[in-house]
Ligand SMILES: Nc1nc2c(c(=O)[nH]1)N=C([C@H](O)[C@H](O)COP(=O)(O)OP(=O)(O)OP(=O)(O)O)CN2
């Protein structure tokens with residue numbers, strides 16, 4: 286029987302939406318909340334550490350902490366043609382990306398990172414990324 290399994294994370298990221306007609310065009314930050322849901326069958330090989338688990342929660346944590354946090358946590362994400370280009374001379378934690386760093390596009394990158402590192406026996410079901418208390422984006426495998 287298939288079970289959905291979810292682990293939640295928080296990280297801090299600054300960004301600027303260059304060209305946006307509003308306050309988000311300038312550099313500002315959010316405390317992002319990430320929810321990763323996988324789906325699979327609990328293993329029944331009870332001699333092993335992950336007996337009864339779809340996947341060890343700790344394995345999801347390792348993937349997100351190592352690969353997602355590395356790209357986003359305490360970083361300033363700017364578009365590669367940003368008008369702020371040059372700040373990297375004074376700020377080590379800038380990352381330039383090829384996309385506008387909206388909640389939607391950050392989510393798309395995060396989904397790609399997680400998919401690349403998930404064990405073969407589990408599928409990614411959905412990923413939720415909340416940017417502010419009342420704004421979030423969601424990705425569902427079934428939609429794509
Ligand atoms: N579709 C999107 N719209 C906006 C994004 C985004 O990533 N995708 N991002 C921003 C800003 O970066 C920032 O997140 C502000 O968003 P907003 O929800 O408008 O925040 P407010 O605090 O102003 O909203 P309140 O509802 O008044 O609290 C803008 N749009």
Ligand SMILES: [Zn+2]
Pocket residue numbers: 300309313314315416
């Ligand atoms: Zn923002």
